[in-house]
Amino acid sequence: MHPRLHQTVVALAVTVAATGVLSGASYIYDFGADAEPETAPRVTSAPESPPWPAPDAATLARLIAALGEIYPELRDGSPGMSAQKICTDIRRGADEKSLLRSTGQAFAGDGSYFLDDGQVVRILAAVRENVCPTAGA
Known part of the structure; x- marks a missing residue:
């Protein structure tokens, strides 16, 4: 994988994960x-x-x-x-x-x-x- 593409994929994954955590999506008593x-x-x-x-x-x-x-x-x-x-x-x-x-x-x-x-x-x-x-x- 091209290094620039790899950085973009990693940045996107971190953003998605942070958004889920910050929005409470992982809250157990959902x-x-x-x-x-x-x-x-x-x-x-x-x-x-x-x-x-x-x-x-x-x-x-x-x-x-x-x-x-x-x-x-x-x-x-x-x-x-x-x-x-x-x-x-x-x-x-x-x-x-x-x-x-x-x-x-x-x-x-x-x-x-x-x-x-x-x-x-x-x-x-x-x-x-x-x-x-x-x-x-």
């Missing part, structure tokens, strides 16, 4: 985010509904035990507050993709934890089962 415009409402009903109550000690203990089986380090953060936010979103009618995105963001915190998509799905299921089984009812 769950089809490109399918919905950024201005689309995340809540489909009753945004005025009150927040879900904080979990009591027994509920929090069940959640912590479930999280420990998915990703042990999650027990150390503030899983009660994260679960409360997710339950409030469920009560307010958030769609499944939004719930998965917000679960990943809430439980990964400031990026201290790397959660794959399967773990996020399991965390959302644990929150639903242990903290707010009646939120969507």
Whole structure:
């Protein structure tokens, strides 16, 4: 390959890679985010509904035990507050993709934890089962 052509190809590859990284294209909790415009409402009903109550000690203990089986380090953060936010979103009618995105963001915190998509799905299921089984009812 001609050296000048090689430089052009390398420059183009670097530009494409940087654009994908800077635009967030590699964000793990994507769950089809490109399918919905950024201005689309995340809540489909009753945004005025009150927040879900904080979990009591027994509920929090069940959640912590479930999280420990998915990703042990999650027990150390503030899983009660994260679960409360997710339950409030469920009560307010958030769609499944939004719930998965917000679960990943809430439980990964400031990026201290790397959660794959399967773990996020399991965390959302644990929150639903242990903290707010009646939120969507």
